[in-house]
Amino acid sequence: MNTMNPVIDQDAKVEKAPEPPAGNGINDADLEGRTVGRPFADAPKFSLRDVEVFYGETRAIKRISLDIARNEVIAFIGPSGCGKSTFLRCLNRMNDSIDICRVKGQLQLDGHDIYDPKRDVVELRARVGMVFQKPNPFPKSIYDNVAYGPRIHGLANRKSDLDDIVERSLRGAGLWNEVKDRLDTPGTGLSGGQQQRLCIARAIAVSPEVVLMDEPCSALDPIATARIEELIAELSESYTIIIVTHSMQQAARVSDRTAYFHLGHLVEVNETNKVFTTPQHPLTESYITGRFG
Amino acid sequence: MQPGNLFPLVVVLIAIAFALGYARSRAIATPLGGIRHLKSLPFYYAARASLWCGLPALIIFALWLGFEDKVIQTMVIGSLPADLQPDSPGRASLVLSQISNVASGALSPKFVPEPIAGAAERLMALRAESKMMMTLLVICVAVLGAFVAWLRIAPHINAREKVESTLRKIFFMCAGLAILTTVGIIFSVIFETIHFFNKVSFVEFFFGTSWSPQTAIRADQVGSSGAFGMIPLFVGTLLISGIAMLVAVPVGLMSAIYLSEYASRRMRGIVKPLLELLAGVPTVVYGFFAALTVAPFIADAASWLGIDASTESALAAGLVMGIMIIPFVSSLSDDVINAVPQTMRDGSLALGATQAETMTKVIFPAALPGIMGGILLAVSRAIGETMIVVMAAGLAANLTINPLEAVTTVTVQIVTLLTGDQEFDSAKTLSAFALGMMLFIVTLALNVLALHVVRKYREQYE
Numbered sequence: 122m123n124t125m126n127p128v129i130d131q132d133a134k135v136e137k138a139p140e141p142p143a144g145n146g147i148n149d150a151d152l153e154g155r156t157v158g159r160p161f162a163d164a165p166k167f168s169l170r171d172v173e174v175f176y177g178e179t180r181a182i183k184r185i186s187l188d189i190a191r192n193e194v195i196a197f198i199g200p201s202g203c204g205k206s207t208f209l210r211c212l213n214r215m216n217d218s219i220d221i222c223r224v225k226g227q228l229q230l231d232g233h234d235i236y237d238p239k240r241d242v243v244e245l246r247a248r249v250g251m252v253f254q255k256p257n258p259f260p261k262s263i264y265d266n267v268a269y270g271p272r273i274h275g276l277a278n279r280k281s282d283l284d285d286i287v288e289r290s291l292r293g294a295g296l297w298n299e300v301k302d303r304l305d306t307p308g309t310g311l312s313g314g315q316q317q318r319l320c321i322a323r324a325i326a327v328s329p330e331v332v333l334m335d336e337p338c339s340a341l342d343p344i345a346t347a348r349i350e351e352l353i354a355e356l357s358e359s360y361t362i363i364i365v366t367h368s369m370q371q372a373a374r375v376s377d378r379t380a381y382f383h384l385g386h387l388v389e390v391n392e393t394n395k396v397f398t399t400p401q402h403p404l405t406e407s408y409i410t411g412r413f414g
Numbered sequence: 415m416q417p418g419n420l421f422p423l424v425v426v427l428i429a430i431a432f433a434l435g436y437a438r439s440r441a442i443a444t445p446l447g448g449i450r451h452l453k454s455l456p457f458y459y460a461a462r463a464s465l466w467c468g469l470p471a472l473i474i475f476a477l478w479l480g481f482e483d484k485v486i487q488t489m490v491i492g493s494l495p496a497d498l499q500p501d502s503p504g505r506a507s508l509v510l511s512q513i514s515n516v517a518s519g520a521l522s523p524k525f526v527p528e529p530i531a532g533a534a535e536r537l538m539a540l541r542a543e544s545k546m547m548m549t550l551l552v553i554c555v556a557v558l559g560a561f562v563a564w565l566r567i568a569p570h571i572n573a574r575e576k577v578e579s580t581l582r583k584i585f586f587m588c589a590g591l592a593i594l595t596t597v598g599i600i601f602s603v604i605f606e607t608i609h610f611f612n613k614v615s616f617v618e619f620f621f622g623t624s625w626s627p628q629t630a631i632r633a634d635q636v637g638s639s640g641a642f643g644m645i646p647l648f649v650g651t652l653l654i655s656g657i658a659m660l661v662a663v664p665v666g667l668m669s670a671i672y673l674s675e676y677a678s679r680r681m682r683g684i685v686k687p688l689l690e691l692l693a694g695v696p697t698v699v700y701g702f703f704a705a706l707t708v709a710p711f712i713a714d715a716a717s718w719l720g721i722d723a724s725t726e727s728a729l730a731a732g733l734v735m736g737i738m739i740i741p742f743v744s745s746l747s748d749d750v751i752n753a754v755p756q757t758m759r760d761g762s763l764a765l766g767a768t769q770a771e772t773m774t775k776v777i778f779p780a781a782l783p784g785i786m787g788g789i790l791l792a793v794s795r796a797i798g799e800t801m802i803v804v805m806a807a808g809l810a811a812n813l814t815i816n817p818l819e820a821v822t823t824v825t826v827q828i829v830t831l832l833t834g835d836q837e838f839d840s841a842k843t844l845s846a847f848a849l850g851m852m853l854f855i856v857t858l859a860l861n862v863l864a865l866h867v868v869r870k871y872r873e874q875y876e
């Protein structure tokens with residue numbers, strides 16, 4: 122599949138191009154479909170080709186092609202409003218609930234079309250879990266929060282099975298020791314960081330293959346953030362993780378690859394250390410240096 | 415001057431005071447180097463002048479209008495010769511109406527004793543005088559007030575603070591008025607209720623199973639036993655409200671769920687106002703719909719099934735009342751369901767829950783307290799509803815839970831007890847107050863409960 126890809130050839134071209142002033146001077150035609158770096162992988166988990174997303178008439182995602190490998194952690198960075206969340210939400214079809222949102226292009230999970238009209242969204246979302254920007258535990262007990270997914274998917278036949286799943290998930294989210302004595306208290310009573318870990322536990326309770334995280338730490342303090350980052354490192358052993366973050370340090374710490382978005386374009390994707398040390402695209406460079414400098 | 419003219423005149427004076435105050439504060443500010451050297455904006459100096467001009471004048475105006483008649487009447491009566499002095503309040507009002515009839519020309523002075531005719535003339539004279547005096551006084555006070563305020567415009571005076579505090583007092587008095595009225599009503603009801611319980615025992619009222627408030631006026635009258643057991647009314651009220659809630663809660667809730675979760679934005683924009691239109695239909699219209707369409711239909715249907723039914727039935731009233739309160743339930747529930755944060759829905763959907771699962775397992779439980787609040791408000795509305803029941807369920811105080819029979823409710827009985835000519839201190843009339851008191855307590859309790867529940871729900875997301 123990679124061999125058919127015209128995008129990689131663009132690398133050289135873009136590098137040779139006269140350096141435009143960062144941000145302005147570069148128009149859509151220069152960016153559209155011309156991702157630099159290493160957007161593709163062999164036998165990917167997700168294979169995304171020419172993805173376009175429209176909100177009504179507005180094109181929020183402009184022909185992005187990207188592969189996401191198995192068990193990698195990929196970080197999406199970029200200025201706000203550039204379409205990171207929109208793109209992320211395509212991967213488990215959370216955009217479906219927005220009336221005016223339309224998705225075009227080829228999006229495949231393990232070789233099967235995500236947007237196939239016959240596709241069962243319930244099954245898709247069981248495989249692709251999601252953690253949101255603001256912790257959103259249900260106003261239920263901690264136990265019921267975690268048991269919610271397993272219950273609707275019928276994953277446990279007996280109470281003891283469910284207890285196991287709940288314990289395993291809470292342990293996986295690094296929350297078990299803090300809450301094991303108060304599983305029947307409301308999840309909304311936890312601290313922000315604990316709530317977010319509860320949401321992670323809730324997401325992994327249905328044994329997904331992929332976990333999408335949309336700025337999972339932006340509402341948390343530095344200590345809670347550090348805990349979540351540790352957790353991401355642990356989770357990366359068993360899950361494919363796609364994380365949107367506005368913190369470049371965070372992207373640098375947790376991810377294998379980093380993708381830089383700009384105004385609906387995917388400008389550059391590469392190994393994280395390459396993106397942060399030797400960015401190839403001037404836009405990436407100015408974003409990174411602007412933030413770090 | 416007629417009061418009808420005086421009021422606009424005062425308003426004009428207020429406007430003039432405003433303009434003058436504004437002009438003067440600007441004039442004072444200019445030599446100082448602009449309005450920023452004043453403590454307050456010119457608007458506030460002007461507003462203060464208006465308040466000084468209008469408030470005292472209008473207060474005097476109102477007081478004068480309020481007490482004018484009483485004072486003049488006392489003076490006129492006092493001036494009558496001793497042999498015509500009324501000896502009871504009843505006589506006094508008789509004499510007064512005679513005097514004012516003569517004064518207004520409805521009764522010729524020839525037909526009344528000479529002193530009465532004299533008193534009528536005096537009455538006219540006093541009225542004219544009073545009007546004169548009032549006009550003069552009000553205008554003087556207004557002008558004087560405006561003048562004083564105008565004089566007191568000075569850069570160091572913080573007019574804004576003074577205007578604000580006056581306004582605060584005015585608002586407070588308006589709020590206080592509403593509260594005082596409510597308290598007054600409650601006390602009068604309590605008072606009459608106590609009267610009632612002097613005549614009829616507590617036990618009979620609360621535990622009696624027969625309601626027949628006709629008391630004998632003459633000792634030999636038949637059929638006027640005077641039974642004051644409220645149980646039949648209470649049961650009737652519960653029966654009809656119960657039927658109404660059976661209609662309103664499911665339909666209202668489902669439409670709320672449809673509106674908030676399933677309807678497209680356009681659909682919602684159309685359906686929601688239409689539903690709320692139901693709340694705007696006058697209850698009397700629902701009443702004759704119930705009486706003329708629904709009740710006969712139910713009676714026909716029942717007789718076709720071979721069941722005995724009267725043409726007035728609790729079922730008809732309850733069904734129509736249920737339709738009437740659908741918008742209460744749906745509108746409040748819709749608001750509550752919408753108030754559940756979108757992130758809850760997203761969280762559930764992202765776990766692979768369907769829309770229906772999300773609704774029943776997450777949104778609905780989260781919104782339940784608020785929905786309960788809405789339902790309780792609807793119940794108190796149902797309990798208080800009268801018109802539909804009068805028209806469709808009848809007046810017969812049957813103690814029954816058969817929805818096909820005629821029943822009556824607390825509110826309907828209150829209406830029938832107090833319409834028509836009544837002696838005011840009979841047990842029959844007073845029982846209306848006792849019923850009203852009870853109704854008040856029940857709906858108050860429901861409302862307090864509802865508010866409490868709604869508030870508790872609000873805390874959950876804040």
Ligand SMILES: Nc1ncnc2c1ncn2[C@@H]1O[C@H](COP(=O)(O)OP(=O)(O)O)[C@@H](O)[C@H]1O
Nearest residue numbers: 176181199200201202203204205206207208219
């Ligand atoms: N529900 C929506 N309706 C219309 N436009 C939207 C919606 N959500 C996002 N957008 C638009 O799509 C663009 C990308 O938004 P988003 O994906 O949220 O950016 P990011 O997550 O990178 O900050 C923005 O211009 C935003 O205004």
Ligand SMILES: [Mg+2]
Nearest residue numbers: 205206207335
């Ligand atoms: Mg975003």
